[in-house]
Amino acid sequence: MTQSMDEDNSFKLNRRTLVVDHRDWAKSPDDWTSLQNQLIQGGTTCLKIQDELLWIMTQSDLVSDKTSKSIWDLVTMDGHKRSKDKGQSFTKGDFETYNWNNMKRLKAIVTAGQQLLDSQQTVYSIVIIQSRIRGYLARKRYAKMKKLYLNTTLKQRNEHFRELIRKEANYNFGLEVIVQQFLQPARELAKKPHFLGKSITPSDLTAIFSNIEDIKKVHNDLHDEFKKVEDNWPDLSGLGDRFLAFMNRFKCYEKYVNNFQFAIEVLGNCMAKYESFAQMCLESSERVDLDLQGLISAPLNQMNTYELMLERISDNTPRNILPKESKALEQCVSAVRETNVFILSALEDSENAAKILAVEKKLLKKKEKLLSKRGRLYVDAFSVEFFDRTLPSKKYAGEMVLFSDTVFLAKFASKKDVSSLQSKGLFSLENANITIPDDYRKVNGFQLEVGPEDAIKRFGVFLSSPSDFHVAVPQLKDLISKNQKNRVFEVKLSQVLENEGNVSPPIPSVVRLLIEYLDKHALQAQGLFRVAGSQKETDELRDKIDKGIAFDLSEVSGVHSVASLLKLYFRVLPEPLFTYDLYEPLIKAQDEYSPDLDPQKEKLKKTVSTLLAQIPYENRVLAKYLVDFLSRVAAFSEVNKMLPSNLSICFAPNLLRPKVQTIEAALDVMKVNGLVELLIINPKLIPIDL
Known part of the structure; x- marks a missing residue:
């Protein structure tokens, strides 16, 4: 063996590939002599071997502690310090400090390293097989995913899901703005003493912001759930089940929705009453370029967003491919739709109650305040002049208020006081009738018959303008039609x-x-x-x-x-x-x-x-x-x-x-x-x- 250790037929420990390349040179004492000579001739090569042996030693999970110690003792030459300059060769005298026992130890260590690397060669072969199998499975899965998600409606479904996540993130940002830019500064404002006590109170803040912080927490968690689904992209299985499991937490919206009309009223009053609060709201609105009233209205529309987006996702989830997921999404859409119906209905009921209450507040006598009734809807109100046809000489100026099932006639308390009303009757539309004689039409009037057959009352009613006439008469006719006993819809079975x-x-x-x-x-x-x-x-x-x-x-x-x-x-x-x-x-x-x-x-x-x-x-x-x-x-x-x-x-x-x-x-x-x-x-x- 006269060739250099750096040549191809030399003994190598290749730590990159864990492959041993050798020529069986360590089978005789002559070989070891040759190795000794080469080590004396090339100190740099010796250092390379030492580096390789040190690398073997560092693989503590593969090499025994005893072998590691032997390597360490060898490469450090039993305490002999290596030259700082790795390029400096060892002298013959330096190498003679090794004895033959050290060479035997070198042989044992190299043999152990050889066995280690032989076993790693087997592992390497297994890894190659595994990697090829994994590659095959990955290519097969990719082809399946490409066919499933790129060439079908599932691609559109996934695009709609990403849009849903974007909308949820935007909604969460709006909730964060409400809390950070309006609610928290307002709380600090409420803590400060103000002259004559003119400062917004904690009860005012509760009325305005209701349980917005609870809603914010719910939607932060929901966004996290969406991100968990997104982690399995493009497979979005489980979205329907996750959303269904989460929907129970939407109960917090009931309190917020039922309080909303009151919140808007209190907000308006506080903006007018408390200058410091109004200034804070103005500054915050300019800073974020968002209006507080618009922000606190946003939760009312969120269920509508879910209904729209989930319906799109459901429509693009093929039942024949994902039957369970399709059914879960359909249930999501149904539940969100009903929740949205509740919110809209609650808002309408709240607004309706406020309008009826406004009419009742005008009435002078408490016993007359019987306008509210379950299912009764406020429709419209008009300034009118009217008279009872049995007493044509008595003509009253007042209001006609249309409800879904009744018509209310009331006169003004006096010519000077047109803000107060005195009731002249609340009449059912069930047997009502309306006629428009020519002489009445010319003055924007009509005749109204109300009451049971044995006690019919007849009124002449005149609207204040042609525009009111053309609105009120069709509305009244439609309401009368809807309240007739012989109709089919909205009637008891x-x-x-x-x-x-x-x-x-x-x-x-x-x-x-x-x-x-x-x-x-x-x-x-x-x-x-x-x-x-x-x-x-x-x-x-x-x-x-x-x-x-x-x-x-x-x-x-x-x-x-x-x-x-x-x-x-x-x-x-x-x-x-x-x-x-x-x-x-x-x-x-x-x-x-x-x-x-x-x-x-x-x-x-x-x-x-x-x-x-x-x-x-x-x-x-x-x-x-x-x-x-x-x-x-x-x-x-x-x-x-x-x-x-x-x-x-x-x-x-x-x-x-x-x-x-x-x-x-x-x-x-x-x-x-x-x-x-x-x-x-x-x-x-x-x-x-x-």
């Missing part, structure tokens, strides 16, 4: 059946007509009941039916308008088909027995059937008639894409709801959906034979 002569079986003619038409023309229509029909056509059909005007369904542009009208009939029933009394028991049954477990499912069926036997006979007959039809629709689900679960989402909120709507009840819509789905699959659970 028993009243409709009575108006139709109590036919047998007790099914309203409009329901029978609509279902027979859909049975014949729409069973295979894709998205039946899920796709909205023409609102204009639906309203026109409803108006004709309520007024008893003949109509032809074949002239309707599409079956979806007819389907929308059928849903509308059940939605506007004064009391839902399954009655208010059964809401709590049916929800409780869903809580006690899981429909996903066979033994409990049978108990649930039995309980539901027993409870439904308690509703009125005509309700059971109509429910059975409807559910049988929905079962026929579901039988064509491969074509119309409407499974029992889809149909239940469309119909359930119209058939079962609580008397007093709350966010908690809105979040229970998934249980209501589950109940109706159970009935569509098992129509015989409704105890009636048709």
Whole structure:
């Protein structure tokens, strides 16, 4: 062995690849002599070997402590210090300080290192095989993911999800601004003493900001949940389940929504009353370029954002590819929609109550303040002159206030005091009638008849301007039409059946007509009941039916308008088909027995059937008639894409709801959906034979 240790046929320890390249040179004493000579001739090469041996020693998890110590003793030459200049060669005298035992130890150590690296060669071969398998699996998964997520609607779904995350982040930013830029500075302001006590109070801040900090915490956590889903990109499985599990925390919105109108009122008063608070709000608004009233209104629209975005994500989640995720997202959309309906309804109720209260405050006598009534809606108010036709000489200046079910006439307290009112009567519109003689029309007037047949009252009413006349008269006519006993929509089921002569079986003619038409023309229509029909056509059909005007369904542009009208009939029933009394028991049954477990499912069926036997006979007959039809629709689900679960989402909120709507009840819509789905699959659970 006369070649240098740096040549290809030399012994090498390659720490990069863990591969040993050697020529069996260590099999005889001559070889060791050759090694000795080469070490004497090339100190730099010796240093390289020492570096390699030191590297072996550092692999403490691969080399025993005993071997490591031997290497250390060897490469440090038993305490001999290496030259600071690694390029300086060892002299022959330096090397002679090693004895033959040290050379034997070198051989043993090199052999141990060789064995170590041989074993690593095996590991390296295994790693190569594993890496190739992983590469194959990765390429296969990529091809599958590319086909699944890049060439289908799932790509659009994922884009909608990212938009949802962006909107959630923006919403959280707005909540952070409210707390950091307005609420906290206002709290500091409230702590400071002010002259004559003119400072905003903690109770004012509670009224304005309500539980906004609780809402902020909820949405910070929800954003974190969205990010966890995003971590598995592009696979977004679990989004529906995560959102459903989180929705229970949206109950905090009920307090905020119910307080909102009061918050706006207090905010306006405080801005006018407290200069320091108004100045702080102005400065904060300029700093963030956002208005406080706009910011505190944002939570009212967030559920609408979720409904829109989740519906898009759901529409782009193929049921045939991701059935479980698709169903969960559909339930999310349903629950968010009902929550949004509650919020809008609560705001309308709050605004409606405020308007009725404003009218009541004008009344001088407390006993006259009986305008508020559950379900009564404020419509409009007009300045008028009116007289009782039995006493035509007495003409009063005052107001006419239109409500959804009544008309209120009141005169001003005096010519000077037009801010106070004295009631002249609150009259039902059920038997009301309006006529417009020519001499009245010229002066923007009409004749109004109200009251029962045996005690009809007649008034002459004159509006203050032609514009008021052209607004008030159509409104009043429409309200009178909607309050007639012979109408069909928004009338109790028993009243409709009575108006139709109590036919047998007790099914309203409009329901029978609509279902027979859909049975014949729409069973295979894709998205039946899920796709909205023409609102204009639906309203026109409803108006004709309520007024008893003949109509032809074949002239309707599409079956979806007819389907929308059928849903509308059940939605506007004064009391839902399954009655208010059964809401709590049916929800409780869903809580006690899981429909996903066979033994409990049978108990649930039995309980539901027993409870439904308690509703009125005509309700059971109509429910059975409807559910049988929905079962026929579901039988064509491969074509119309409407499974029992889809149909239940469309119909359930119209058939079962609580008397007093709350966010908690809105979040229970998934249980209501589950109940109706159970009935569509098992129509015989409704105890009636048709």
